[in-house]
Amino acid sequence: MNKCFLSVQTIEDPKESYDWRNKLILTCKALVPAIGKGDPTQITIKAFSDRDMSRMQQLKKDMHLFISAGSLRWDYKAKELSVSGGQLVRVDASSFPIVNEVCLTGDCGNDINHSDGRQVKFIESSKGHFVKATQTLVVNTGGKGYDYFQLEAFNEVGAPLDLASMLMDRTRKGTPLSIYGYLSTNQWIDKESGVPKSRTVVRLTKGRTMSAPASRQEIKPQTEVATDKVTTLWGGQTAEATTETETVPDPQTPEETQPQADNVPVAAGPSPNPWGMEEDDGKPF
Structure with a gap:
């Protein structure tokens, strides 16, 4: 199993990129707020499907988002932590809690x-x-x-x-x-x-x-x-x-x-999504 539930804040507008198959995708860097006395965690949101890319195009820098049931990835060559799939919802940071859960x-x-x-x-x-x-x-x-x-x-x-x-x-x-x-x-x-x-x-x-x-x-x-x-x-x-x-x-x-030479960073831990999985209405946000 590989699922994550994360509150994130974008730090750039979406950009076009290409995956290992040379297929066009969209990416957007974001930060997961710190837990306790730690530091924010930088993560790259990636959109591969037409539906996810359509939603990603609506994003702008400094937006607050909730990622529900995304898949967490660690690219050790690029030293990049990323998330893809799941539900991407825009939220109000003044009322929506900070969620940082990984399974x-x-x-x-x-x-x-x-x-x-x-x-x-x-x-x-x-x-x-x-x-x-x-x-x-x-x-x-x-x-x-x-x-x-x-x-x-x-x-x-x-x-x-x-x-x-x-x-x-x-x-x-x-x-x-x-x-x-x-x-x-x-x-x-x-x-x-x-x-x-x-x-x-x-x-x-x-x-x-x-x-x-x-x-x-x-x-x-x-x-x-x-x-x-x-x-x-x-x-x-x-x-x-x-x-x-x-x-x-x-x-x-x-x-x-600093980690050992044979160890890799990352990772975080979730419990079932406390807000439930809403059905996709086809609207970006």
Whole structure:
């Protein structure tokens, strides 16, 4: 499964582009508002069908939209997070909530090394003892294609919903996994080049392993994405963190947030669309 439900704000007018088959498509860059103390996540809306392209032509810069049941993609060569399909609806940011939900099912891409601080990290704070764990989720895109999403779980040690321990102790390379989460982005300035960079992961809110693991060929994509920092988004609102532990500051430095060479960013976690799926009336907005 690959579904996302996102509130976004466009940052450009739609543009013509071409897909890998040299077919004309429309694209439009947008931002997903930050969750908690994170940064906005840049995403590209893509329209492939005639219906979606007709709707995309109605978009303008700085529009507020809700994407319902879109498909999330990560192009590791272009270092681009994108969404296509689903329902695209224009909304009023003053009354419509910030939604950032993703649901993904795939196979885990890594064996977890508990002694590697980039995969497992224990954090002491005045609010308690916390643990953070990461894993890569390999999601089939049809045929022999795969997208690699970087998962992250962060919670108090021994919490009733201990998603970090699930990743640490119950997953390895090839383990089938289904997760819900949200897109979480951190931005920093590279000390050597001075170039702004970002890393996007899917912060888990739910997850479960499934049947026995299967082997999977590994691809090692790049994970750093150059991006500009945005100061105003969704009327200046910021979404509340979804769990109590999200309010605990994660004391990692920008260098520590950089992913491993064999991991890929992204990704976020949904629950069923709370507004339901309305039937398409054929009107753009």
